[in-house]
Amino acid sequence: xxxxxxxxxxxxxxxxxxxxxxxxxxxxxxxxxxxxxxxxxxxxxxxxxxxxxxxxxxxxxxxxxxxxxxxxxxxxxxxxxxxxxxxxxxxxxxxxxxxxxxxxxxxxxxxxxxxxxxxxxxxxxxxxxxxxxxxxxxxxxxxxxxxxxxxxxxxxxxxxxxxxxxxxxxxxxxxxxxxxxxxxxxxxxxxxxxxxxxxxxxxxxxxxxxxxxxxxxxxxxxxxxxxxxxxxxxxxxx
Numbered sequence: 241x242x243x244x245x246x247x248x249x250x251x252x253x254x255x256x257x258x259x260x261x262x263x264x265x266x267x268x269x270x271x272x273x274x275x276x277x278x279x280x281x282x283x284x285x286x287x288x289x290x291x292x293x294x295x296x297x298x299x300x301x302x303x304x305x306x307x308x309x310x311x312x313x314x315x316x317x318x319x320x321x322x323x324x325x326x327x328x329x330x331x332x333x334x335x336x337x338x339x340x341x342x343x344x345x346x347x348x349x350x351x352x353x354x355x356x357x358x359x360x361x362x363x364x365x366x367x368x369x370x371x372x373x374x375x376x377x378x379x380x381x382x383x384x385x386x387x388x389x390x391x392x393x394x395x396x397x398x399x400x401x402x403x404x405x406x407x408x409x410x411x412x413x414x415x416x417x418x419x420x421x422x423x424x425x426x427x428x429x430x431x432x433x434x435x436x437x438x439x440x441x442x443x444x445x446x447x448x449x450x451x452x453x454x455x456x457x458x459x460x461x462x463x464x465x466x467x468x469x470x471x472x473x474x475x476x477x478x
Contacts, residue, residue, distance in 0.1 A: 245440045253431050260427030261448050263341070267416070267423060268409040271348025275409075276402055278349065279356020282307050284386055286357070287364045307357065314354035320415040323347045327419040344421040348409055359401045363394035396467055403460035407453050424448060 250257070286307055291297040314322065327343040330336040338346075367390050375385040414425035428445035432438045 256427045260424035264413045264423040267413050272406045274349035275352025278353030282357035283360025311354045340419050340421045344416040363398045
């Protein structure tokens, strides 16, 4: 019976499932954090006002071209292909053998950074131009304007998109099995290869994925609600 097999698979292999889920969470979390930092820096650079002339204009244009190539390449290619290139590329070109887990974290971080760069750029451009002008009027530099006026609003506005990217990363870590990262999908495939009960094994894996994503969704919604503040404000009167 299928239910008997489900119980047997869970009882016999729960340490492997837990370990695989832990690796999945680790890669997704680190990849999202580093990707958010990469995206934040790239988004800020891409919104720096272009100087009218001189070496600064040339340098900023050059950096923008490099960032555009990076963003378009990693948004336009599948993560599974990126994993193969990043893992096997250094070994072929420089004789450097990467650890699969480190390579997996690098793939997710770089891929996330490309998407977050556009999210951050959109968040910055959505801030009213009057706020930039007001900051400049009181003598604030572009960096000061970003740090004190714009980014606090942008970070709050892009939080839902960042949380969504985190959930996507949890699911997309499954493609890293092609470079032998022992995440949840890799572990499930190994278990199914031993017991030949593919439906039951991957049903258990799907439930674990669902619990991870659903729990994180609830946590993110709670954080967003806290950042929104109370719905009703009371003014103190003396």
